[in-house]
Amino acid sequence: MKRINRILPHITIILAGMFIVFWTLDILNPVMNFINRKASNKLLLVFCILAIITSIMNVYYERKYDSVKTDSNNCKKENKSE
Amino acid sequence: MKNASKSRRMPVLAMIITDTILMAAAVGVFMLFDYVMPHSGNTNGTVVAQVDSQAENTFELPSASKSSDADSSSDDSETSSQDSSSVVTSQPTITTTAPQTEKKPKRTTANWYDNTGTDQYEADQNAISSITNASVTSEQIDSYTGDDAEITIYKKSVGEGSEKITYYVADVYVTNAGVIKTAFANDTYGKNIKSNVSQMARTHDAIWAINGDFYGNSEEGIVIRNGVKYRDNLNDADVCVLFTDGTVKTYSADEFNTDTVIALGAWQAWCFGPQLLDGNGNVLSSFNTTTYLNSSNPRSAMGYCEPGHYIFVTVDGRNEGYSKGATLSELAAIMSDEGCKYAYNLDGGKSAMMYFDGEVINQPDGGGRDISDIIYIGG
Numbered sequence: 001m002k003r004i005n006r007i008l009p010h011i012t013i014i015l016a017g018m019f020i021v022f023w024t025l026d027i028l029n030p031v032m033n034f035i036n037r038k039a040s041n042k043l044l045l046v047f048c049i050l051a052i053i054t055s056i057m058n059v060y061y062e063r064k065y066d067s068v069k070t071d072s073n074n075c076k077k078e079n080k081s082e
Numbered sequence: 083m084k085n086a087s088k089s090r091r092m093p094v095l096a097m098i099i100t101d102t103i104l105m106a107a108a109v110g111v112f113m114l115f116d117y118v119m120p121h122s123g124n125t126n127g128t129v130v131a132q133v134d135s136q137a138e139n140t141f142e143l144p145s146a147s148k149s150s151d152a153d154s155s156s157d158d159s160e161t162s163s164q165d166s167s168s169v170v171t172s173q174p175t176i177t178t179t180a181p182q183t184e185k186k187p188k189r190t191t192a193n194w195y196d197n198t199g200t201d202q203y204e205a206d207q208n209a210i211s212s213i214t215n216a217s218v219t220s221e222q223i224d225s226y227t228g229d230d231a232e233i234t235i236y237k238k239s240v241g242e243g244s245e246k247i248t249y250y251v252a253d254v255y256v257t258n259a260g261v262i263k264t265a266f267a268n269d270t271y272g273k274n275i276k277s278n279v280s281q282m283a284r285t286h287d288a289i290w291a292i293n294g295d296f297y298g299n300s301e302e303g304i305v306i307r308n309g310v311k312y313r314d315n316l317n318d319a320d321v322c323v324l325f326t327d328g329t330v331k332t333y334s335a336d337e338f339n340t341d342t343v344i345a346l347g348a349w350q351a352w353c354f355g356p357q358l359l360d361g362n363g364n365v366l367s368s369f370n371t372t373t374y375l376n377s378s379n380p381r382s383a384m385g386y387c388e389p390g391h392y393i394f395v396t397v398d399g400r401n402e403g404y405s406k407g408a409t410l411s412e413l414a415a416i417m418s419d420e421g422c423k424y425a426y427n428l429d430g431g432k433s434a435m436m437y438f439d440g441e442v443i444n445q446p447d448g449g450g451r452d453i454s455d456i457i458y459i460g461g
Contacts, residue, residue, distance in 0.1 A: 010097075010101055013105070014101060014105045014108055015108075017101070017109075018105060018108055021109050027374075028372065028374040028375075029372070029374065029375060030318070030372060031299075031354065031375070032117075032299065032300070033300050033301070033317065037116060037301055038301060039112065039115065039116050040112075043112070
């Protein structure tokens, strides 16, 4: 799980980079139809799914980090008051 | 423990480099799979039109009309003319036409990446007038007279120095639209199936051939070849249709309707473009293209004068001093000058090749490249 967590953002970055390349090429030569091909559409779907998973993971870990931080702050406060 | 896990982490710079390399590799694999590896279309197509050469829509060749005039006065010519059913002649004649006016075309100021008004790319009036007002040096380099077609090949040039454009014109007369045929690479419809123009032409015993629209580079766009429909999913590109009655019409993507053109008898349909003339021989005020694609390049185009009379042009380019290539405005002006009513841009760049009598006659950029399809006469 931890390994997947590490790899997923990189795959998302790679796919995002690919689509930036396709978008640039498509502007130069729309006849080549880089973005609207069947294979590109499938890649786009994969990219969207990965982006959602990565974002959910990011939100989850951020919330977890926040709650841990809040808990530790509370603990510190309690220790100080004691 | 914390230090140990930190030391196992890749440095940020190495991570960025690795991601970039992986991204380049992924793009490369995608391109290899989608643009290089051949995929057979697995379809034999649907027959949508047939040309009957005996039908009323048969046109007279110029030599036939001349000889019919001459026949009444002399029967001796029959004995002197040996088997003249198929004659290739080489008669170099150089002519220069039209007065020279020193007008340097103004280039568009738009940046190469600026696609403002992609669907309405304005024609460059200075480039058009620089072609129409300039002197054209014309040399007839070859000709062919057959039973069903007459082809005259001219090598023409316009402009001087770095602005010089050299192009080859095939002035084609045919007895019926069925004489203008098309062929796929390896005789197979599909994506990325490629072969060179000479090989395809020889396979089909063609006397003359020109590159087509490179349909195999895309998954979209109408493909009707020799009366067989292979594909009809449309894209934004303009379409050119040769009908069985010998007429040609070009359409914008909005105007085009597959069922309508099939009902009218579509013999060939190409999907590349853009269309260049308005149907009356005037250069269109705008082209369906981008700034990048509108730059000076080697180009091929087909033009329509009247049923049975067609003009095919291949412009050489990327060779300063010999030929810089043509913008779409310049190509449109050339086609208009040749007397075409409709004209349509075919695949260009390294694909721009014209074949006649066993060899490629123009000078393709980088020696040319393998393509998906040709338009040819003969066989």
